[in-house]
Structures are given as C-alpha cells and as structure tokens.
Amino acid sequence: MSRLKKLEAIFEDKKINCGIILGSPNLFYFLEYSGAGALVYCDSKFTLVVPALEMYRAGDVKSVDVVVYYPSKIADNVIEGNLFKALEKIVKSEYVGVDVNWNDANTFRFLSEKYKIIDISTEISKMRSIKDDEELDRIRRAGEITATAIKMAMEKLDNNVNEKQIAGIIDMTMKTVGAEDYAFPSIVAFGENTAYPHHIPTDRYLKEGDVVLFDVGAKYKGYCFDSTRTYVFNNEAKKIYEIVLQAQLEAIDYVRDGVYASEVDGVARKVIEKAGYGKYFIHSTGHGVGIEIHESPTISMNSKDILRENMVITIEPGIYLKGRFGVRIEDTLIVTKNKPIVLETTYKLM
The missing domain is CATH 3.90.230.10 (Creatinase/methionine aminopeptidase superfamily)
Structure with missing residues (x-):
C-alpha cells in the first residue's frame, strides 16, 4: 500500500472527510517533495498547495494535483493570497485532520479558528517510524x-x-x-x-x-x-x-x-x-x-x-x-x- 493510501486509510478510519498535512518532513515522506506548502486531502482527493516560488519544484510531483498561491493575481490558475487563503478556498469541511506537531502558533490559530481539528499526529508518527x-x-x-x-x-x-x-x-x-x-x-x-x-x-x-x-x-x-x-x-x-x-x-x-x-x-x-x-x-x-x-x-x-x-x-x-x-x-x-x-x-x- 502506498503512503498516500495509508494516509487516506487514517482519514477513513477516523471518518474525516478533509485533512491538512504540514511540515517539510511529512511532505517529503508522502510525496518526496522538498519545499514549502501543504498536502490537503478532501473528498478522496489529494492536492499539494504551494507558494509560487515552489511551483516548478512541485511540478515534478506526479502523484497529486498542485495548486499555487501568490499575493497578487499573476495567473488565472493561481490563488491570490497566502497559504491560509488557499486553504479556505479548498477545504470546506467543518472537521479537519491535522498533524498538530507541524503547526506553528500562527498556523494553529488559523486552523483552530476556522475548523474543528482532529489530531492525527500519533498515527502519522507511527506510520513514519516503520521503515520500508x-x-x-x-x-x-x-x-x-x-x-x-x-x-x-x-x-x-x-x-x-x-x-x-x-x-x-x-x-x-x-x-x-x-x-x-x-x-x-x-x-x-x-x-x-x-x-x-x-x-x-x-x-x-x-x-x-x-x-x-x-x-x-x-x-x-x-x-x-x-x-x-x-x-x-x-x-x-x-x-x-x-x-x-x-x-x-x-x-x-x-x-x-x-x-x-x-x-x-x-x-x-x-x-x-x-x-x-x-x-x-x-x-x-x-x-x-x-x-x-x-x-x-x-x-x-x-x-x-x-x-x-x-x-x-x-x-x-x-x-x-x-x-x-x-x-x-x-x-x-x-x-x-x-x-x-x-x-x-x-x-x-x-
């Protein structure tokens, strides 16, 4: 079973429709992607959300769709704003699975004010601890x-x-x-x-x-x-x-x-x-x-x-x-x- 499938199984087991995974180690583990951004899961679909400066690197990731954000509207397919604005457009669920170990104070404040957080950090930590x-x-x-x-x-x-x-x-x-x-x-x-x-x-x-x-x-x-x-x-x-x-x-x-x-x-x-x-x-x-x-x-x-x-x-x-x-x-x-x-x-x- 692929790592994304295992992550999807965690969401399904907890009956979570959406999830937001942050942290460079997590992004590398699930996608072999080394850059800033967030991995979003909603309605059985994974999306990599990245700033414009990472869009070329993110383009090398073939396993998921990529969404780009930037402070100004530089292209029709780019979300105007920061990461939080991008997440607001993509994640509509009330309950969201989050690895809270990889949230700084500002991000956690945004997520907790916008969504009801379900912590999945233990499940992800256990998954990553067993090496293939x-x-x-x-x-x-x-x-x-x-x-x-x-x-x-x-x-x-x-x-x-x-x-x-x-x-x-x-x-x-x-x-x-x-x-x-x-x-x-x-x-x-x-x-x-x-x-x-x-x-x-x-x-x-x-x-x-x-x-x-x-x-x-x-x-x-x-x-x-x-x-x-x-x-x-x-x-x-x-x-x-x-x-x-x-x-x-x-x-x-x-x-x-x-x-x-x-x-x-x-x-x-x-x-x-x-x-x-x-x-x-x-x-x-x-x-x-x-x-x-x-x-x-x-x-x-x-x-x-x-x-x-x-x-x-x-x-x-x-x-x-x-x-x-x-x-x-x-x-x-x-x-x-x-x-x-x-x-x-x-x-x-x-």
Missing part, C-alpha cells in the same frame, strides 16, 4: 558515507588540528562521497569539551592524552544517519569507556520487536548506575532516525513507545564529567523480530 525497504537502503547508504567521513577525520588527527578543522573535514568528506547534506551540525570535541553532549566545535587544538569525540551523520536522499565515536588515550577515560560500552551493548542486546523503549533505556541506565555514574548519564538512551534525525520512537525512561520491526533507532548512553571529559558511544540499528541489525560505522575504540 527503500528507506532502509537510504539509511544504510547514509551510514556508509558517515563511516567514510569518520575514517578520514581519524587519519587527520594530530596536534596541528582544532575541532573546527576536523568538523570541516568530516562535512566536506560526506558531501564529496555522496551526501546531499549532513543530518545535523557535526560535533567534534577534544579533551574537556567532550563533557558537553551537544558541544559546538571551537578553535581548541588537540593535545596529547585528549579524549576525542565525534557525533556525526550524513543525509542521503532525504534520510539521516547518526553515529558517535569516542577515542580515549588515557587509563581513566578508558575505564569510563568500558562502562559506557557495556551499557550500550546490553541495551542493544535487549532491543527487539515488542519491547518497550523505556525498558531498553532502563537496561543501559542500570549498568551506569551500578558503576556509580548514574547522575552523569544526563540524556535519554536513544531515538528514532529517518527523515528527521530525531523522530519516533523515543528511547527514554518515560517513553510509552513499543519497538516494532523495521524501526530505525539509536542506542547512545554516555557519561559526562565536567572539566575532565565525556564518553558517548552511539550506533544506529534496525529493529527486527530477534537481535537488531547494527549499522556499524567504524571501530568503537582506538
């Missing part, structure tokens, strides 16, 4: 590109480079070998900077004995990858590394179809807590990966998500000691009925 073969192939390729970039960065490490320079090498390598973009700004951290989970690369140069951390990922044909590697050069950091590695491996071993995501988080957290570093594990154990770098499911202590076959998730426990160093190890993996498929990027420990 095409999606899995793209994520695998993004992983291969990421691996090449990490290997290149490792080869360039010496005392004459700083964090920004290595981040630049990673980004350039990913694009050179096939990435359309990086999935998120590349994190490169040396020494004490590794204690910041979302460190922004600086001019800090590599020193002898530094812990080195890369958190990087390529984006390939719309799909993301996520990998964190920590390299240690002293015995204190190696001890912490081994604790984090054990937590990660035990959590990965627990992953399979039907398991609660919160239980996976608990497995990793228990190892780190038992070692006496529980208060230094300051984020969730993982997250879903796909068109977005963070999407459903959430692998956290409070998550209500249940893992299902062909979900793509990360497992990334960490320990962060401010002023000293941090260690995080992250793999992207595919959930199966049995043990997960780990999409390796490089050796974990140098």
Whole structure:
C-alpha cells in the first residue's frame, strides 16, 4: 500500500472527510517533495498547495494535483493570497485532520479558528517510524558515507588540528562521497569539551592524552544517519569507556520487536548506575532516525513507545564529567523480530 493510501486509510478510519498535512518532513515522506506548502486531502482527493516560488519544484510531483498561491493575481490558475487563503478556498469541511506537531502558533490559530481539528499526529508518527525497504537502503547508504567521513577525520588527527578543522573535514568528506547534506551540525570535541553532549566545535587544538569525540551523520536522499565515536588515550577515560560500552551493548542486546523503549533505556541506565555514574548519564538512551534525525520512537525512561520491526533507532548512553571529559558511544540499528541489525560505522575504540 502506498503512503498516500495509508494516509487516506487514517482519514477513513477516523471518518474525516478533509485533512491538512504540514511540515517539510511529512511532505517529503508522502510525496518526496522538498519545499514549502501543504498536502490537503478532501473528498478522496489529494492536492499539494504551494507558494509560487515552489511551483516548478512541485511540478515534478506526479502523484497529486498542485495548486499555487501568490499575493497578487499573476495567473488565472493561481490563488491570490497566502497559504491560509488557499486553504479556505479548498477545504470546506467543518472537521479537519491535522498533524498538530507541524503547526506553528500562527498556523494553529488559523486552523483552530476556522475548523474543528482532529489530531492525527500519533498515527502519522507511527506510520513514519516503520521503515520500508527503500528507506532502509537510504539509511544504510547514509551510514556508509558517515563511516567514510569518520575514517578520514581519524587519519587527520594530530596536534596541528582544532575541532573546527576536523568538523570541516568530516562535512566536506560526506558531501564529496555522496551526501546531499549532513543530518545535523557535526560535533567534534577534544579533551574537556567532550563533557558537553551537544558541544559546538571551537578553535581548541588537540593535545596529547585528549579524549576525542565525534557525533556525526550524513543525509542521503532525504534520510539521516547518526553515529558517535569516542577515542580515549588515557587509563581513566578508558575505564569510563568500558562502562559506557557495556551499557550500550546490553541495551542493544535487549532491543527487539515488542519491547518497550523505556525498558531498553532502563537496561543501559542500570549498568551506569551500578558503576556509580548514574547522575552523569544526563540524556535519554536513544531515538528514532529517518527523515528527521530525531523522530519516533523515543528511547527514554518515560517513553510509552513499543519497538516494532523495521524501526530505525539509536542506542547512545554516555557519561559526562565536567572539566575532565565525556564518553558517548552511539550506533544506529534496525529493529527486527530477534537481535537488531547494527549499522556499524567504524571501530568503537582506538
């Protein structure tokens, strides 16, 4: 069943005659369209509504009709006004299905004043969390590109480079070998900077004995990858590394179809807590990966998500000691009925 048919089934199941789907990730998922606009469903028909600046790109979408809007009447087939004016002309139903996760305050105000909103965000999130073969192939390729970039960065490490320079090498390598973009700004951290989970690369140069951390990922044909590697050069950091590695491996071993995501988080957290570093594990154990770098499911202590076959998730426990160093190890993996498929990027420990 095509993705549009699955979306139509959601509307039919909820007895909704019309729907408005916003958000670039959703538009790409349903239409492979990368641009501004809205996907509208009314009376069993899908329409892509776009601003005039996107009309050429939208013309490449063959699966739905396209409607264009612009502030002035530049052509007979163009709706005069903004997106809201265009939606008013197309959507006449009282009840409208909306993925409310992708509405800014202004849009939500317009929709809620004009229509009675039925939230379908949970259904869309669940649909997107289960990857098909095409999606899995793209994520695998993004992983291969990421691996090449990490290997290149490792080869360039010496005392004459700083964090920004290595981040630049990673980004350039990913694009050179096939990435359309990086999935998120590349994190490169040396020494004490590794204690910041979302460190922004600086001019800090590599020193002898530094812990080195890369958190990087390529984006390939719309799909993301996520990998964190920590390299240690002293015995204190190696001890912490081994604790984090054990937590990660035990959590990965627990992953399979039907398991609660919160239980996976608990497995990793228990190892780190038992070692006496529980208060230094300051984020969730993982997250879903796909068109977005963070999407459903959430692998956290409070998550209500249940893992299902062909979900793509990360497992990334960490320990962060401010002023000293941090260690995080992250793999992207595919959930199966049995043990997960780990999409390796490089050796974990140098």
